[in-house]
Each structure stands twice: as structure tokens, then as C-alpha cells.
Amino acid sequence: ATPTAVMVGTGVGASQGVLIKGGQALESAHKVNCVIFDKTGTLTIGKPVVVKTTLLKSMVLQDFYELIAATEMNSEHPLAKAIVEYAKKIREDEEDPVWPEARAFESITGYGVKATVRNKEIIIGNKSLILDQNIAIPVDGELMLAETETMAQTGILVSIDREVTGILAISDPLKPSACEVISILKSMKVRSIMVTGDNWGTANSIAKEIGIETVIAEAKPEEKAEKVKELQATGFTVAMVGDGVNDSPALAAADVGMAIGAGTDIAIEAADIVLMKSNLEDVITAIDLSRKTFSRIR
Ligand code: ADP
Ligand code: MG
Numbered sequence: 090a091t092p093t094a095v096m097v098g099t100g101v102g103a104s105q106g107v108l109i110k111g112g113q114a115l116e117s118a119h120k121v122n123c124v125i126f127d128k129t130g131t132l133t134i135g136k137p138v139v140v141k142t143t144l145l146k147s148m149v150l151q152d153f154y155e156l157i158a159a160t161e162m163n164s165e166h167p168l169a170k171a172i173v174e175y176a177k178k179i180r181e182d183e184e185d186p187v188w189p190e191a192r193a194f195e196s197i198t199g200y201g202v203k204a205t206v207r208n209k210e211i212i213i214g215n216k217s218l219i220l221d222q223n224i225a226i227p228v229d230g231e232l233m234l235a236e237t238e239t240m241a242q243t244g245i246l247v248s249i250d251r252e253v254t255g256i257l258a259i260s261d262p263l264k265p266s267a268c269e270v271i272s273i274l275k276s277m278k279v280r281s282i283m284v285t286g287d288n289w290g291t292a293n294s295i296a297k298e299i300g301i302e303t304v305i306a307e308a309k310p311e312e313k314a315e316k317v318k319e320l321q322a323t324g325f326t327v328a329m330v331g332d333g334v335n336d337s338p339a340l341a342a343a344d345v346g347m348a349i350g351a352g353t354d355i356a357i358e359a360a361d362i363v364l365m366k367s368n369l370e371d372v373i374t375a376i377d378l379s380r381k382t383f384s385r386i387r
Contacts, residue, residue, distance in 0.1 A: 090116070090382050098382035106350075106365035107375050114361035117344045118379030120326040124274060124372060125317060125339065127331035128285035128295060129167060129261060131349055132369070135332065137167055137261035139175035140242065143233045146254045153255055154179055157247055159188035160204040160211045164196055168245065171259055172213075199286050199309050199335075201245070212248040215288060217307070219246045219253065226253055233258075238290025241298060267299045270369045275300070277376070280325075284313050286335060314338035330364075330372055332356055347372060 090098075095112040102109045109115050126132050144153060158176035161169035180186050191204040191211075200221070201214015212222060216234060219226060226234075230246065233256040237244035245257040271281050282303040285292050292306035305316055313329075317339050320327050329336065329343035332352030337359035340346030348360035351367040364371040 094382050098378055102362075102375065102378050105371070105374055106368075107371050107378065108363040108365055109375070109378075110361050110363075114345060115379050116383055117326065118328070118362070118376050119383040121279060121328045121345055121376055121379075123280045123282065123320055123325040124328045124330060125282045125284055125313075125320075125343070126301070127313075127329075127333065127336045127339075128283055128287060128292065130332040130352065131330055131336075132267050132283065132295070132299065133261040133263055135167060135261065135351070137171040137243070137259045139171055139257055140260045141237075141258035143229075143256045143258075144254065145227060145230055145256070146249075146252065148254060151179060153247070153249075155189060156206045156209060156211050156249065157213055158186075159191045159206045160194065160202055160213055162188055163191060163194040163204065164202050166196075166202075167261075168243065168259055169202070172245075172257065199307075209250050210248075213245060216244075216246065219248055222248070222251075224248050224251050224253060230256055235290070238288065239294060241291060241294040243287055243291050263295065263299060264369055266369045270372060271300045273373055277373070279376070282316075282320075284308050284316055284339070310335040310338050314342040317342040328372070328376075330369075345375075347375065 098115050099109045154176040158173050161172045189206050191206050194204040196202050200218040203212050230253050234244040237258045243259045246253055247255040274281050281301050283296050283301045284305045286308055289306040292304050296304045317327050317329055326344045328345040328347055329339045330347045331340055332349035334353050334355045337355045340359040346360035347362045348356045349367045350363055350365040357363055362375050
């Protein structure tokens with residue numbers, strides 16, 4: 090392609106809300122034969138909501154939520170925001186409730202959070218976090234977790250003073266275009282993979298729903314980047330699509346990093362292409378544009 094063609098391609102991209110940071114990014118995109126999608130905020134809307142609470146011990150729901158909201162208030166995680174929102178909602182009487190003080194707050198990236206509230210030790214997070222703390226998960230808790238996973242929801246455990254007291258089911262709906270985008274990529278001979286920090290059960294349910302065959306779950310940020318490199322080593326030209334801080338190492342490692350416009354600044358900085366409208370379809374727009382610019386056959 091001539092420099093003029095590259096300029097035109099980049100311009101067309103910009104006019105469609107696909108921000109391409111330079112000619113190299115536009116060129117690499119036409120060779121992409123594998124796209125790795127982050128789950129939360131990329132394939133899903135990224136605005137999770139609490140859809141069900143199961144208490145395993147007798148406790149007033151408002152009191153239960155007061156303890157967990159006080160803890161999650163200190164976390165930036167989308168799941169934390171969902172939990173605090175729900176806690177506000179069930180308080181009904183107050184617009185902006187004041188939560189009790191949380192001491193010794195600790196965030197365990199990829200697992201959950203801990204704090205001391207009203208002299209009680211609160212631990213909120215996934216199954217691994219609870220088991221790592223040597224806290225037993227009762228059978229009815231395990232059953233609830235399994236149910237959330239088959240429903241493509243995320244199950245979060247709440248431990249109060251080392252007893253699993255409740256299970257929250259949190260749902261983050263798929264973006265309406267997710268299925269179609271995966272099927273179009275398939276027709277373009279591009280393989281789709283999903284990578285997420287969420288658990289295997291939930292990840293598999295979501296992947297099945299949208300037609301993605303390869304899933305990597307319970308992945309830490311470094312593992313997302315390692316997966317990119319592994320695929321590159323086996324001859325794939327890899328695009329990574331993500332929105333979070335935890336996606337930025339993978340976005341940087343990919344042949345083409347594509348950030349969701351509504352994502353975090355760190356992801357946008359690490360990427361080669363920014364999908365300004367946050368539409369998944371624009372993954373295809375970017376690849377198409379590159380193919381049109383760089384293909385010899387016109
Ligand atoms: P993702 O790739 O889906 O953004 P993360 O690596 O951020 O996943 O988190 C993985 C898992 O850790 C979440 O699915 C959740 O189970 C648990 N987790 C992380 N942060 C929190 C939190 N603030 N509260 C409760 N659970 C959390
Ligand atoms: Mg994400």
C-alpha cells in the first residue's frame with residue numbers, strides 16, 4: 090500500500106470511530122487470524138447487577154449488605170460497584186447512605202476483598218479466595234455457586250468471621266452484537282478466544298452462548314499476556330480486545346491491541362487501535378479496513 094492509501098485508511102477509520110495509532114497498526118490488522126476477547130466490559134456490557142442473594146445464616150438482609158457495602162466501597166472493581174449499588178437500593182429510605190467504617194481494607198487482585206467492619210472480619214470474593222483462607226464452603230453454598238455458573242452469572246461468596254454467610258449472584262449481560270461478531274469472524278477465517286479472570290463455569294456458559302470454542306478462565310493479567318505470546322509462537326497473528334487495567338499487558342503484547350473506548354485509560358494507552366464507540370462490530374471494521382488497504386487484489 091502507498092503512504093497515501095494508508096493515510097486514507099486511517100482517515101476512514103477515524104471517521105467511523107476506529108482510531109488507528111499509525112500505519113503499522115493498520116498494516117498488522119490485515120494479517121490477524123486470531124482474536125482474543127476479554128469477557129467483562131468487552132463481550133459483556135460491563136455494568137453488572139446483583140440479581141439474587143442467598144443467605145446461609147439467619148441474618149437481616151440490610152445488616153448483611155451494610156457490612157459488605159462498607160467493604161466494597163473501597164474497591165474500584167465493577168463487581169464492587171454492583172454490590173454497593175444494590176446495598177443502596179435495599180436501604181430504600183436513604184439516597185446516599187453512610188456505611189460503617191471499614192478497617193484494614195485489603196484488595197486481592199483477581200480474587201476479592203477483605204476488611205474489618207464493626208469488629209467482624211469480612212471476606213468477599215470468589216471460591217479460591219475463600220478456600221485460600223481455609224474457610225469451609227457449605228454444600229448449599231456450593232449448590233448456589235453451581236447454579237450461578239450455569240446461568241452465566243458470577244457467584245460471589247461472603248464470609249463473616251470465617252463463616253460463609255451469603256452468596257451473591259451477579260449478572261452482566263452480553264453486548265447485543267456479541268454473537269454476530271463471533272460468527273462473522275468465523276466466516277472471515279478468524280479464530281475467536283475468550284480470556285477472563287472469572288471462574289471456569291461462568292466463562293464456559295458465556296462462551297457457549299456466543300459460539301466461542303476456546304476459553305481461558307481464572308486468568309491473571311500476566312497470564313492473559315502469556316496466552317497472546319503462546320499463540321504468536323504457534324504462528325498466529327493475534328489481536329487482543331480489552332477494556333481493563335488487567336488487559337493492558339496483553340494489549341501491549343498483541344500484534345494488534347484494540348481497546349474499548351469506554352475502557353480504562355491504561356488500556357487505551359496500551360492499545361494500537363481504539364474502538365471509540367465501544368462497539369464490538371468495530372473489531373471487524375478495523376480488520377476489513379486493513380484488508381482493503383493492504384490486499385493486493387482489488
Ligand atoms: P475480569 O477479567 O472478569 O475483570 P478479575 O481478574 O478482575 O476478572 O477478577 C476475577 C474474579 O475475582 C471476579 O470474577 C470475582 O470473582 C473476584 N473479585 C475481584 N474483585 C472483587 C471484588 N472487589 N469483590 C468481589 N469479588 C471480586
Ligand atoms: Mg474487562
